[in-house]
Amino acid sequence: MSTAFRTCPVTRLKVHSQADALIKANAVAATIFLIVGGIAAFLVLLTRWQVVHLLDAAWFYRMLTIHGMSMLIFFILFFEMAVLYFAGPVVLSSRVPAPRIGWLSFVVMAIGALTVEWAMWTGRADVMFSSYVPLKAHWSYYLGVILFAVGALTVVGLFFASLVVAKRERTYEGSIPLVTFGALTAAIIAVVTLGHGAAIYIPTFLWSIGVMHVDPAVYRLVFWGLGHSAQQINLGAMVALWYMLGALTVGAVVLNEKISRSAFVLYILFINMAAAHHLLVDPVAGPAWKVWNTSYAMYLAVLASMVHGFTIPAGIEVGQRLRGVTQGMFGWLRKAPWGDPGFSSLIFSIVIFGFVGGITGVTFGTEQINLIAHNTLRIPGHFHATVVGGTALAFMGATYYLIPLIFRKQVAFWPLAKIQPYVFAFGMLVFTMAMTFAGTFGVPRRHWDITFSNTSFDLQYSPAVDLVIGIMAVGGLIAALGGAMYVLVTVWSVFFGRRFDLETVKTGGQI
Amino acid sequence: MHTALEPPKGVWWKPAGRAEKLWVGIAFGWCLVLFAMMPLWHLKGEQNTTGIRRKVEPEAFQARTIEFIQQYQIGTEKGIPVVEPPPGSDVYLLARMWNWVPILKLQKGAEYTLHLSSMDLNHGFNLYPMNINLQVVPDYDYALRIVPGEAGDLRIVCNEFCGIGHHTMIGKLIVVDESAETVTYGGGER
Known part of the structure; x- marks a missing residue:
């Protein structure tokens, strides 16, 4: 085991060569699906912008399905696998137990993802991310999702094992660090989530080959136990990365472990029930069920986010003051490293997630407000703020540290990297807010033609809708530019970049 | 003080600072307001989504x-x-x-x-x-x-x-x- 480790010259963590390799593989896979999903996003955007109306109806719905699956499932989960290998073995200076299982899971996930992509691109699965039964896709689509989930679940198991191994081999003293704890909550939520995934995709697969019946309302209930809870894996991983980025960029401290950890535990306990808000205007559930799940359960999870929204900036402030940045009340913020894309991503991620994504999400979780928001553009407006402006942006920020610390390459095109979070965050902010406003006029989501040009009855939205959709398109294009900058910087750094200097200078190298 | 990447040593279950306690209190209070509003608005409001439901x-x-x-x-x-x-x-x-x-x-x-x-x-x-x-x-x-x-x-x-x-x-x-x-x-x- 002795030659399998290197010491990171920056963090002084001992990094297992298998952890290095597995993080790289999963991060590269994530980026590939980000590119696929990003191209789909661009085409979908240019179609919804009625001035351009690029794709025909069939390809619009196909691209929308591809966009949803590639981004929300494949990009995010592959990246989260990398986060788990980082937060477990790397942060704890431990080894990856059973790395072969890690590689096997990676292959299974890749096969699953490629199967789903094949089904979608060949028009066998124009069913949207939610694939509501009885809307049917080819059986290979469901099978691909199942394979992908099995692979992901195995990696989660490997993460748990790495905690046990690190503890037993005494690679650290005391309790696991907060970042690892956050990743642990994400992993626990992942088990619950993927359990729901098995409970719904296996019957749906059997239904697609004609073996059993699946009730449409039951599908919606169990699917959202997967579909929404999956976003809470992202949430846990994102908040863990917020703490990590705070530590790496400005040496942010943990104010109080008890408070931060308790907040993470609230996610585990309550977020799953909050998935009920998807069914607020459904025929089946009763009012008590709806109100209980979407208020009592959901608000305790919201409380957790509000706690993190305080402790992270406060930890940054204290960290800055300890480093001697003490001028005035806001000197710590003014003198912060705004040119470090890791730091700017962190701050924008917190702001967009909390103020745009969080607030819209909480309001939509109300019975009466859901009645005026359900399936309008307000919904994607909300979740692009949480998942893209929040999670994806935090992932981007983390990548700027992943490249030197794990890939051991210098970040290429540094001036471009410095402004990338600004471009992306600004674009997403405009995009999500415009989308939300468009939704308040009742403009539907997942719709090819809101001018209703070939329909039996005419409908003309207020001219304000054209304006707002135009703003949405401009915001989306700016965000797409920011996304393209990210891809350029990361791909170039990883494949053509110079080796990270600090290491060649300082390294004791292999231990 | 330590960062979130360092393992805390010893007992970390300690009382929170004043500012943190205050914030958690405010946030929890706000949650209670929301808690109260949900059933209240269901009873007072006129647009509920609950209907007669049947297979x-x-x-x-x-x-x-x-x-x-x-x-x-x-x-x-x-x-x-x-x-x-x-x-x-x-x-x-x-x-x-x-x-x-x-x-x-x-x-x-x-x-x-x-x-x-x-x-x-x-x-x-x-x-x-x-x-x-x-x-x-x-x-x-x-x-x-x-x-x-x-x-x-x-x-x-x-x-x-x-x-x-x-x-x-x-x-x-x-x-x-x-x-x-x-x-x-x-x-x-x-």
Whole structure:
């Protein structure tokens, strides 16, 4: 085991060569699906912008399905696998137990993802991310999702094992660090989530080959136990990365472990029930069920986010003051490293997630407000703020540290990297807010033609809708530019970049 | 003080600082306000989504809708029957790929029980311009007590993806104000 480790010259963590390799593989896979999903996003955007109306109806719905699956499932989960290998073995200076299982899971996930992509691109699965039964896709689509989930679940198991191994081999003293704890909550939520995934995709697969019946309302209930809870894996991983980025960029401290950890535990306990808000205007559930799940359960999870929204900036402030940045009340913020894309991503991620994504999400979780928001553009407006402006942006920020610390390459095109979070965050902010406003006029989501040009009855939205959709398109294009900058910087750094200097200078190298 | 990447040593279950306690208190207090508002607004508010809910075979719902149309039909527009049921009655709206049947003609201020269901896939009921949204799920009869509040020539947009013709799925709903005699929303080509 002795030659399998290197010491990171920056963090002084001992990094297992298998952890290095597995993080790289999963991060590269994530980026590939980000590119696929990003191209789909661009085409979908240019179609919804009625001035351009690029794709025909069939390809619009196909691209929308591809966009949803590639981004929300494949990009995010592959990246989260990398986060788990980082937060477990790397942060704890431990080894990856059973790395072969890690590689096997990676292959299974890749096969699953490629199967789903094949089904979608060949028009066998124009069913949207939610694939509501009885809307049917080819059986290979469901099978691909199942394979992908099995692979992901195995990696989660490997993460748990790495905690046990690190503890037993005494690679650290005391309790696991907060970042690892956050990743642990994400992993626990992942088990619950993927359990729901098995409970719904296996019957749906059997239904697609004609073996059993699946009730449409039951599908919606169990699917959202997967579909929404999956976003809470992202949430846990994102908040863990917020703490990590705070530590790496400005040496942010943990104010109080008890408070931060308790907040993470609230996610585990309550977020799953909050998935009920998807069914607020459904025929089946009763009012008590709806109100209980979407208020009592959901608000305790919201409380957790509000706690993190305080402790992270406060930890940054204290960290800055300890480093001697003490001028005035806001000197710590003014003198912060705004040119470090890791730091700017962190701050924008917190702001967009909390103020745009969080607030819209909480309001939509109300019975009466859901009645005026359900399936309008307000919904994607909300979740692009949480998942893209929040999670994806935090992932981007983390990548700027992943490249030197794990890939051991210098970040290429540094001036471009410095402004990338600004471009992306600004674009997403405009995009999500415009989308939300468009939704308040009742403009539907997942719709090819809101001018209703070939329909039996005419409908003309207020001219304000054209304006707002135009703003949405401009915001989306700016965000797409920011996304393209990210891809350029990361791909170039990883494949053509110079080796990270600090290491060649300082390294004791292999231990 | 340590960062979130360092393992805390010893006992870390310690009392929080003053500012942190205050913030958690404020946040929890706000949650309590929200907690109270949810049931309160359900009782006080006038737009709840809870209806009469029942499992139904699509064929049975369709049969009931046809019977309803035959009973109260007053015309046809674009091949879709226009139906004017009396106030207080049960009215049926059937969603299918890719139209809404029938065209309902309702009276402002009168109460109806609106039954929604689907023949095939999930559909989304979006009433324009009021922006009221309901999920229409096959195999389930979703019945809501409604009182049309405004007269007008309304549209029902499908806002749940239901296949390649989804964007053409648009229906019509007419609300007439009986007290204002002049309004003449006809049922089209009678």
